[in-house]
Structure formats: structure tokens, C-alpha cells
Amino acid sequence: xxxxxxxxxxxxxxGQIVDTNSAFISQQLNKIGVQVYQITSIQDxxxxxxxxxxxAKQRAQLVLVTGGLGPTKDDITKQxxxxxxxxxxxxxxxxxxxxxxxxxxxxxxxxxxxNLNQALVPSTxxxxxxxHGTAPGMWMERDGVVFVSMPGVxxxxxxxxxxxxxxxxxxxxxxxxxxxKTLLTYGLGESTIAERIAHWxxxxxxxxxxxxxxxxxxxxxxxxxxxxxxxKLMESVDSLMEELWKILEDIAVGYEDETSVVNRIGELLxxxxxxxxxxxxxxxxxxxxxxxxxxxxxxxxQGSIIPYATELxxxxxxxxxxxxxxxxxxSLQVAEAMATRSNLLFQSDYAIATTGIAGPDKGxxxxxxxxxxxxxxxxxxxxxxKFLFGKARERVIQKSVNKAFEMLLKEIxxx
Amino acid sequence: xxxxxxxxxxxxxxGQIVDTNSAFISQQLNKIGVQVYQITSIQDxxxxxxxxxxxAKQRAQLVLVTGGLGPTKDDITKQxxxxxxxxxxxxxxxxxxxxxxxxxxxxxxxxxxxNLNQALVPSTxxxxxxxHGTAPGMWMERDGVVFVSMPGVxxxxxxxxxxxxxxxxxxxxxxxxxxxKTLLTYGLGESTIAERIAHWxxxxxxxxxxxxxxxxxxxxxxxxxxxxxxxKLMESVDSLMEELWKILEDIAVGYEDETSVVNRIGELLxxxxxxxxxxxxxxxxxxxxxxxxxxxxxxxxQGSIIPYATELxxxxxxxxxxxxxxxxxxSLQVAEAMATRSNLLFQSDYAIATTGIAGPDKGxxxxxxxxxxxxxxxxxxxxxxKFLFGKARERVIQKSVNKAFEMLLKEIxxx
Numbered sequence: 001x002x003x004x005x006x007x008x009x010x011x012x013x014x015g016q017i018v019d020t021n022s023a024f025i026s027q028q029l030n031k032i033g034v035q036v037y038q039i040t041s042i043q044d045x046x047x048x049x050x051x052x053x054x055x056a057k058q059r060a061q062l063v064l065v066t067g068g069l070g071p072t073k074d075d076i077t078k079q080x081x082x083x084x085x086x087x088x089x090x091x092x093x094x095x096x097x098x099x100x101x102x103x104x105x106x107x108x109x110x111x112x113x114x115n116l117n118q119a120l121v122p123s124t125x126x127x128x129x130x131x132h133g134t135a136p137g138m139w140m141e142r143d144g145v146v147f148v149s150m151p152g153v154x155x156x157x158x159x160x161x162x163x164x165x166x167x168x169x170x171x172x173x174x175x176x177x178x179x180x181k182t183l184l185t186y187g188l189g190e191s192t193i194a195e196r197i198a199h200w201x202x203x204x205x206x207x208x209x210x211x212x213x214x215x216x217x218x219x220x221x222x223x224x225x226x227x228x229x230x231x232k233l234m235e236s237v238d239s240l241m242e243e244l245w246k247i248l249e250d251i252a253v254g255y256e257d258e259t260s261v262v263n264r265i266g267e268l269l270x271x272x273x274x275x276x277x278x279x280x281x282x283x284x285x286x287x288x289x290x291x292x293x294x295x296x297x298x299x300x301x302q303g304s305i306i307p308y309a310t311e312l313x314x315x316x317x318x319x320x321x322x323x324x325x326x327x328x329x330x331s332l333q334v335a336e337a338m339a340t341r342s343n344l345l346f347q348s349d350y351a352i353a354t355t356g357i358a359g360p361d362k363g364x365x366x367x368x369x370x371x372x373x374x375x376x377x378x379x380x381x382x383x384x385x386k387f388l389f390g391k392a393r394e395r396v397i398q399k400s401v402n403k404a405f406e407m408l409l410k411e412i413x414x415x
Numbered sequence: 416x417x418x419x420x421x422x423x424x425x426x427x428x429x430g431q432i433v434d435t436n437s438a439f440i441s442q443q444l445n446k447i448g449v450q451v452y453q454i455t456s457i458q459d460x461x462x463x464x465x466x467x468x469x470x471a472k473q474r475a476q477l478v479l480v481t482g483g484l485g486p487t488k489d490d491i492t493k494q495x496x497x498x499x500x501x502x503x504x505x506x507x508x509x510x511x512x513x514x515x516x517x518x519x520x521x522x523x524x525x526x527x528x529x530n531l532n533q534a535l536v537p538s539t540x541x542x543x544x545x546x547h548g549t550a551p552g553m554w555m556e557r558d559g560v561v562f563v564s565m566p567g568v569x570x571x572x573x574x575x576x577x578x579x580x581x582x583x584x585x586x587x588x589x590x591x592x593x594x595x596k597t598l599l600t601y602g603l604g605e606s607t608i609a610e611r612i613a614h615w616x617x618x619x620x621x622x623x624x625x626x627x628x629x630x631x632x633x634x635x636x637x638x639x640x641x642x643x644x645x646x647k648l649m650e651s652v653d654s655l656m657e658e659l660w661k662i663l664e665d666i667a668v669g670y671e672d673e674t675s676v677v678n679r680i681g682e683l684l685x686x687x688x689x690x691x692x693x694x695x696x697x698x699x700x701x702x703x704x705x706x707x708x709x710x711x712x713x714x715x716x717q718g719s720i721i722p723y724a725t726e727l728x729x730x731x732x733x734x735x736x737x738x739x740x741x742x743x744x745x746s747l748q749v750a751e752a753m754a755t756r757s758n759l760l761f762q763s764d765y766a767i768a769t770t771g772i773a774g775p776d777k778g779x780x781x782x783x784x785x786x787x788x789x790x791x792x793x794x795x796x797x798x799x800x801k802f803l804f805g806k807a808r809e810r811v812i813q814k815s816v817n818k819a820f821e822m823l824l825k826e827i828x829x830x
Contacts, residue, residue, distance in 0.1 A: 011628050013451045014595060015441030016637070020433050022456070027430030036428045038463075039456035041437070044626075048453075071606045072627045073616070107604075115606045132805070153629065155807050180429060189522075191486045191530045201488070211459075212487045213426050214568065222431070278721075284707025288700025288721050295775050295808060303727050306693075306703050306719035308712075309761075316718075316760060345731060346724075360710050390547075392570050393710060 001175050002037040003029055004060040006052050008067035008077055009152055012041045021066050021157055028161060033175035033226070034062065044068055049080040057145045062169060064161075067152035069135035071114045077149055078120065078138075085142055087122040095119040095127060095136045102134060125149075128164040132156045137164055146172065177230040181241050182213075182222040182256035185248055186406050190214045193221070197247055208237060218402055220256060221248075253409065261405045262294055268412045269300035269350070274379075276408075277346030278304035279317060279338040282330075282356035282372055283400050290401060302346040307338075313355075317341045330355050330367045332375065332384040339377035339384075350378040350411065352404045356387075358396045372400045378411045416590050417452040418444055419475040421467050423482035423492055424567055427456045436481050436572055443576060448590035448641070449477065459483055464495040472560045477584060479576075482567035484550035486529045492564055493535065493553075500557055502537040510534040510542060510551045517549060540564075543579040547571045552579055561587065592645040596656050597628075597637040597671035600663055601821050605629045608636070612662055623652060633817055635671060636663075668824070676820045677709055683827045684715040684765070689794075691823075692761030693719035694732060694753040696744075697771035697787055698815050705816060717761040722753075728770075732756045745770050745782045747790065747799040754792035754799075765793040765826065767819045771802075773811045787815045791826045798826060 005025055011017045019041060026036045037060055042048045049068075056063045068077030082088055096119040103111040111134075118134045121127055128137030128148075133156040138149040148165055150157045185193065190212050194201070201210055207227070213220040223240060227233050245252050254264050269276060278287050288304040291297050305317060310329050313319045319337040327333040338353035356372030369391055375384035385407065389399040420440055426432045434456060441451045452474055457463045464483075471478045483492030497503055511534040518526040526549075533549045536542055543552030543563075548571040553564040563580055565572045600608065605627050609616070616625055622642070628635040638655060642648050660667050669679050684691060693702050703719040706712050720732060725744050728734045734752040742748040753768035771787030784806055790799035800822065804814040 010624075010626055010639070011637070012438070013441055013454065014445045014639070015438040015443075015451075016595075016597070016628065016635075017630075018433060018435050018438040019454075023427070023430040023433040025430070026428055030429045036430075037458070039428065039434075041454035043452070070627060070629070072609045074624070074626045112606060112610055114609055155805075155810050158807075180431075182431070191527060194487045194529055195527055209425075209489070211425055211489045212485060213431065214485070215432075220431075222426070224425070224429070285700035285703025285719060285721075286707070289704040292699025292701070292723070292773075292812075293809075298723060301723050303723040303731075304700060304719070304721040305731075306700075306721070308707070308716050308718040312718050312761060315762075316720075346727060347730075358707075390570075394708075395570050397707075 001034055001062075001173055002060045003034045003062040003064060004037055004056040005039045006056060006063060006065045007039070007041045007152070008044060008049060008065065010043050010074070013043055021152065021154055024154070024158060025064055025066075025161060028166060029169075030178050030180070032166060032170055033178045034169065034173070035178065035226070044074050044076055046076060046080055046083070049077065050084055053080070053084050053147065057143065061145055061173065063145060063147045064165070065147065065149045066157055069118075069149065069151045071118055071134070078122065081125075081138070081140060081147070081149060082122050085122055085124060085140060087124050089120040090123045092119050092121045092127045092136065094129060095121070098129060099134045128160055130156055130160055132159050139165070139168060176226045176228055177233055178224070178226040179230075179233050179237050180222055180224045181237050182220050183241060183244055183248070184218060184220050184253040184256050184261070185251040186218045186253055186402070187251045188219065190219050193219055193248065197244065200243060200247055204240065205236070208240065253406070261402075261409055262291060265405060265409055265412060266294065266297060266300055268409075272412070274349035274412075275300050275302050275347075277302045277342045277348035277351045279342035279351060279353040280304060280306050281308065281313070281338070281354055282358045283354045283397055283404070284308060284358075286397050286401050287352060287354070287404055302348045305342065305345065313338060317345065328366060330357060330371055330373055332373050332386055335373040335375035336377070336382050336384050339375040339382060343377050350376065350408060352376055352408055354400055354404060356396070356400065359391060359393045370396050372396065374400065374404050374407060376404075376407050376411045380411060380414050383407065383411060416449055416477075416588055417475045418449045418477040418479065419452055419471040420454045421471060421478060421480045422454070422456045422567070423459060423464060423480065424456075425458050425489070428458055436567065436569055439569070439573060440479055440481075440576060443581060444584075445593055445595070447581060447585055448593045449584065449588070450593065450641070459489050459491055461491060461495055461498070464492065465499055468495070468499050468562065472558065476560055476588065478560060478562045479580070480562065480564045481572055484533075484564065484566045486533055486549070493537065496540075496553070496555060496562070496564060497537050500537055500539060500555060502539050504535040505538045507534050507536045507542045507551065509544060510536070513544060514549045543575055545571055545575055547574050554580070554583060591641045591643055592648055593639070593641040594645075594648050594652050595637055595639045596652050597635050598656060598659055598663070599633060599635050599668040599671050599676070600666040601633045601668055601817070602666045603634065605634050608634055608663065612659065615658060615662055619655065620651070623655065668821070676817075676824060677706060680820060680824055680827060681709065681712060681715055687827070689764035689827075690715050690717050690762075691765045691767070692717045692757045692763035694757035694766060694768040695719060695721050696723065696728070696753070696769055697773045698769045698812055698819070699723060699773075701812050701816050702767060702769070702819055705820075717763045720757060720760065728753060732760065743781060745772060745786055745788055747788050747801055750788040750790035751792070751797050751799050754790040754797060758792050765791065765823060767791055767823055769815055769819060771811070771815065774806060774808045785811050787811065789815065789819050789822055791819075791822050793826045795826060795829050798822065
């Protein structure tokens with residue numbers, strides 16, 4: 001059972017937007033045992049769209065298409081499907097009614113003709129009502145292959161896929177069970193890990209695939225398998241993962257499908273009844289942003305201070321001006337003082353503090369770009385470390401965020 | 416002159432990572448007049464890779480491939496290129512030396528055999544040294560089509576593309592000039608804009624293409640054109656854009672190629688010698704993170720406070736507990752007080768404050784999920800507004816961020 005994804009839109013091919021839809025769709029399909037064979041991004045061009053549909057039909061039983069359903073002239077996906085299916089557009093009354101209601105509720109006005117045209121669908125399509133927008137989803141078939149057209153706006157697509165498309169895919173197709181399990185590690189490089197686990201890797205059964213996924217100082221190791229017997233499959237992957245965990249115990253963080261580092265931190269803090277605050281200088285809110293992406297963090301997360309200007313480390317956080325002058329603003333001493341003061345200010349149990357030079361300029365400090373000091377203050381005292389994360393701003397910030405969470409997790413686990 | 420991008424890696428097709436490389440490569444190619452015809456994401460599978468290379472060769476003159484160059488067993492891109500080109504792997508001495516140096520500098524150890532194997536390249540490939548990693552880039556040819564293989568790690572790929580690949584593409588290919596200009600608007604929907612500009616759109620010359628790009632309450636309007644005569648091309652797009660700006664003057668923010676809203680805010684603040692601080696509750700650091708993504712913000716950005724827990728709005732920011740009790744924590748009054756206090760705390764001229772319910776839970780407030788109050792305090796006083804941004808957490812946060820920057824920009828422009 002293979003699926004393909006086709007994303008339509010010139011904005012993808014000129015690099016104006018990053019296609020995040022494909023990753024979401026792939027994840028969701030994988031969970032229900034549908035393997036994505038290929039993802040193809042193409043232009044808003046009739047011939048290109050028709051060719052892509054035809055080619056995907058040769059390879060897959062299910063083709064999910066996003067984009068090109070807007071009300072404006074550059075959107076031609078529906079017209080292409082009509083040509084592909086030998087069909088014509090007809091008005092779908094429930095969609096028409098839905099468009100009128102949306103306009104009444106949110107804009108208190110009557111939709112124009114180009115909005116009402118979004119209710120036009122190929123006559124043979126099963127219409128999937130889009131609760132969050134005016135362009136409906138469409139479920140179509142040709143020669144036994146299912147084609148689904150969805151809008152490219154991510155939250156509209158996500159809701160349609162989850163609530164309308166996946167249940168129909170589950171009904172319609174006989175699927176194997178696909179199982180992935182990913183171990184998150186930190187502190188060692190890809191090749192060093194490969195050497196350490198070489199013997200274990202050589203003895204993997206051919207039905208189980210191992211992949212190395214390196215990213216900013218972390219390596220994720222993913223085992224994948226698929227088959228009919230769900231229980232047996234899970235048992236064999238789980239037991240291999242346990243072996244792997246033992247070999248890599250000192251660098252293992254957790255299994256990614258169950259938990260991210262932030263989730264694990266949250267679970268542990270809630271369990272222990274402890275709270276967290278942040279004092280972010282060079283990371284400038286990136287740690288806070290990663291925490292607040294998760295729902296439910298208000299149970300342990302008190303808040304953050306971002307004293308971007310040096311003098312604010314003194315005036316708000318209360319780090320002594322003398323410490324800054326003596327040790328330099330990018331120093332273990334300042335990071336430690338920031339973390340300690342953050343716990344006082346926010347009345348928290350644990351605090352992360354960062355101070356460094358994200359670049360591209362050196363700023364007024366004497367350290368080179370990429371120098372970052374991170375401190376964790378907690379019930380067991382303070383730990384701090386100085387890093388050199390390279391020259392690229394984005395990389396310096398992301399590596400700092402990852403490292404900060406890892407240091408915090410270690411501290412929490414001590415107790 | 417058409418190019419294609421092929422990204423290789425199972426992690427893309429199971430949705431474990433979002434492919435951000437393709438957008439970067441497309442942007443860069445576009446700038447030098449190379450149009451990307453198709454982006455194809457495929458698995459680490461020999462037959463699939465060979466088929467994708469063959470198909471891309473039929474359509475394009477330049478094929479950029481990322482991924483599958485790691486030192487581990489799941490990476491097979493080099494082997495596939497050998498088969499595709501009828502070539503064999505040979506050791507590249509400069510790469511070998513580079514790998515040894517990298518290991519010495521960063522790990523103070525001798526590389527293992529699997530690391531040294533990264534110096535193996537197809538014998539006919541021109542090797543492009545990867546300064547930031549061990550896997551080199553490779554420039555290869557077959558039947559007049561150029562194939563470039565690069566690692567999938569984003570910062571390694573970016574550096575290789577910018578410094579090694581693009582200069583060679585410019586040398587090798589005769590390219591037209593491609594010109595895009597994008598107008599950023601806010602506050603009106605796609606179809607309302609389409610109606611307003613219908614007459615202007617109908618009179619666009621066929622050589623110039625208009626696209627609507629909606630995202631979280633903003634619509635970007637992009638004009639694209641390509642040809643040989645750079646001056647004429649830019650003149651005609653620029654003059655059409657000026658017409659468009661006039662029609663949409665009340666909702667136009669700026670041209671995206673030149674400026675983002677944050678950049679525009681930064682430029683204006685620096686010019687006026689004013690500073691900014693943030694008091695983010697429901698956005699939890701997302702505004703700070705967007706600001707600090709830009710280099711050079713320390714010239715105007717003082718810092719932020721994220722009083723996630725309600726009591727911190729009083730204890731740190733100094734919003735009176737009575738105001739919170741009387742008006743509710745999600746209220747215009749509290750947002751306004753937060754913004755005013757933020758200016759005091761950070762000694763800044765302008766402050767943005769957000770308070771709301773990002774969801775998915777309602778929290779302890781009486782407002783429904785998606786309710787957000789935003790206030791801007793500045794030299795001209797305080798403005799605030801209450802919004803309802805829907806039920807999806809990610810969307811609530813992103814819409815709040817966009818709206819906050821727009822409100823701030825308006826205030827700065829008043830003066």
C-alpha cells in the first residue's frame with residue numbers, strides 16, 4: 001500500500017515558503033500503516049499538474065494533493081482534476097451554504113462570486129467539508145486509485161486530513177502495520193555511535209531498518225519495520241531498542257515517539273512538583289518559545305526574562321555589575337549568577353541561563369562568535385559549561401537550546 | 416534553463432523532518448535566474464534514486480541532490496551515482512586530509528575507517544570541499560546534464576551551495592534574468608483583495624504572473640517575470656507594483672524582498688533612536704524569538720519578560736493585582752498595564768504586551784480559547800485591541816505575533 005504526496009504552488013518552487021504540509025501528512029499516513037513513496041512539489045501549471053497526477057497513479061494507490069484551491073486566478077487544481085477525470089465542475093450546495101455562514105459569522109457580510117465559486121467541485125468528487133475555510137476537500141477516484149485534494153493552508157489541511165481523510169483511508173484500504181521507534185541521543189557523533197553499535201547493527205534482521213538522523217549535536221537512531229502481525233513487530237523492535245539503549249545508556253535521552261526532551265523535562269518537573277524559569281540572553285527567547293509550543297506547560301513553567309541589553313542583567317536580574325566587569329558578560333560566573341537570580345525573581349526551583357555571542361558580529365565582548373555559557377541552577381546547586389558552537393547564528397542558537405535542555409534534564413535526573 | 420531538486424532520505428518520507436533545504440536552494444537558484452521545475456523527495460533506496468536521477472535528467476539541465484552522504488550504512492547516494500555514471504569510487508586526497516584535520520581540531524582524535532570512507536568519491540566527480548563537515552560536495556555530468564550532490568545537513572549544504580556550487584552554475588549556464596517582487600499586506604482576505612484589484616489584474620501583461628500567498632491574517636502578492644533584458648523587466652514589474660501599492664495603500668506593509676515587518680520596525684527604531692521591550696504572556700517568547708532571529712537587533716531591542724504565571728505579572732512587572740482581579744487576566748486593561756510597566760522595567764520607548772488563551776485548555780479564565788489582548792505602549796500613548804484567533808494553539812500564537820508587529824509598526828509610523 002503506497003501513497004504519494006503532490007504539493008502544488010509556485011511559492012514552493014521559488015523557495016518563498018517551506019513545505020511543512022508534506023511532513024505532517026507523511027507522519028499521519030505512517031501511523032496508519034501507509035507508506036509514502038514519493039513527495040513531488042510542482043508548479044501551478046496545467047500540463048505539469050496533469051503529468052504529476054498521471055505518474056503518481058502508476059506508482060501509488062493513494063495520491064494526496066495540497067494547494068491550488070484558493071479563490072484567485074492562479075489556483076487551477078480543480079480545473080486540472082476535471083480534465084484528469086474527464087469531469088466537469090458542479091456547485092456543491094452544503095459547501096455553498098457553509099461559505100455563506102463563514103462570511104456571515106466572521107466578516108458579517110455576503111460572499112462575493114469568487115468566494116462562492118469555491119463551492120464548485122468535480123461532479124464525481126465526494127466533498128469533504130472544510131470547517132476552517134472556504135475551499136472544500138475532495139475525494140476522487142480513477143482506475144482504482146484514490147486522489148484527495150486539500151487546501152494548502154496548513155491548519156485547514158491538518159483538520160481535513162485528520163477528521164475527514166484518514167478515517168476514509170482506513171476504511172478503504174487494507175494496510176500493513178508500520179512501526180518506528182526512535183532513540184534520542186546526545187553528546188556523540190554519528191560515526192562514533194556507528195562504531196560502538198557496529199556489532200549490534202550487523203545482527204539486525206533484514207526486515208528491520210536502522211537510520212541515523214543527526215541534528216545540531218544530537219543523533220536520533222530510528223528502527224523501522226512493517227508487517228501484518230502488529231504484536232510481533234512491536235515486540236521485536238522494542239526488544240532491539242532495549243538492547244540499543246543498553247549499549248548507549250550514557251548518551252540516551254529517551255524515545256522520541258513517546259517524548260521529546262522538553263516533554264520529559266515537563267513530566268519530571270510536574271511529578272516532582274518543581275518549577276522552571278529562564279534567563280535567556282544570547283538565545284533571546286528561543287528556549288521559551290520551544291517550551292511554550294507544548295500545551296500544558298503552565299503547570300511547571302513560571303516564565304522568563306530576556307535581558308538582551310547587558311545593563312538589564314544588573315537592573316532587572318540583579319547580577320552584580322562587578323561580576324560582569326570582572327569576568328566579562330559572556331562567562332560562567334555571569335551565567336551562574338543569572339540562573340541563581342532567575343530562581344529568586346521567578347520563585348522557581350530550576351533556572352536555565354544563557355549568555356553568549358550568537359553572531360554574526362562579535363559585539364562588545366572579547367570572546368569569539370559562537371561562544372556560549374549555559375548555567376543551570378537547581379536544588380542540587382549550580383552547574384555551568386562554556387561552549388564554542390561555530391559561526392552560524394541559527395546554529396549557535398539552536399545548539400544552545402538543545403544543550404540547555406540536556407543540561408537541565410541531567411540536573412533534574414540527579415534527584 | 417530548468418533545474419530540479421532531489422532530496423534523499425527516509426526521514427523526509429516518514430515525516431520525521433521538514434525539508435527546509437529545498438526552499439533555500441530554490442531561493443538561491445531563482446536569484447541567479449535558474450527556475451526550479453520540480454522538487455522530488457525520495458527514499459534511501461537504490462532503484463528509487465536511479466529512477467529519480469534518470470527522470471530529472473529528461474526534464475532539467477541541472478539536478479541538485481541533497482542527502483544520503485553520511486558515514487553510515489543507510490547512506491547510499493554515492494554508490495548510486497557511481498552506478499548512474501558507470502563510475503567507481505576513488506579516494507580524494509584533499510578530502511582525506513580535511514577529515515583528519517577536522518577530527519584533530521574538534522575532537523583531538525584520529526578518524527576511524529568509516530569517517531575516512533567519506534573521502535571516497537566517483538572518479539569523474541569534481542570534488543567541492545565541505546568546510547563545515549566531512550562529506551564533500553560533488554559536481555558530476557552525464558549527457559550534458561550537471562548533477563550536484565550535497566550533504567543534507569542544512570548549514571553544510573548552505574555553505575557549499577553558496578560558496579562552491581552557485582559560482583560554478585553561473586559560469587556554466589546561460590541564464591535569463593528572473594525577477595520577483597512581493598507586496599506584504601495585512602488586514603484583508605485574499606478574495607476581498609482580489610476583488611479590489613480585479614481591474615488592475617486583468618490588465619497585467621501575459622509575461623507577468625501574479626500570485627496570492629495568504630498566511631495567518633496576512634496576504635502577500637507576488638509579481639514574477641523573467642527574460643533577457645534585466646532593466647526593462649525590473650522597470651515593468653516595479654511600475655506595476657507601484658500601481659498595486661496605490662490601490663492597496665491602506666493595507667500595504669512593504670515589499671518582502673527588501674524588508675520584513677520586523678526589519679522595517681528595526682530600521683525605523685534605529686533611525687529614531689528608540690528602543691523596544693516585550694512583555695509576552697500567551698505568546699510565551701514567540702515575539703522575542705522572531706526578533707532575535709535577525710542579526711543586529713541589539714541596537715534597539717532591550718529585552719523581554721515572559722510572566723507566564725499570572726502572579727508574576729504583579730510580582731515582577733508590577734501590574735496591580737486589583738487590575739487583574741477586576742478586569743480578568745485576559746483583558747485590555749491588563750495588556751495595557753503590562754506594556755506600560757514593561758517600558759518602565761526595561762527603560763524602553765516602545766513595548767508590546769500580550770495576554771490571552773492559546774489553548775488547548777481554557778485555563779482559569781472565563782474567556783474562550785483563542786482570545787488574545789495585545790497592547791502597544793509608546794511615546795504617543797497606549798493602544799490595545801482584543802482578538803479571537805480560533806482554536807488551534809499554533810495558529811493563535813502565530814496570529815498574535817503577526818498582529819503585534821503590525822500594531823507596533825502602525826504606532827511607530829504615527830510619529
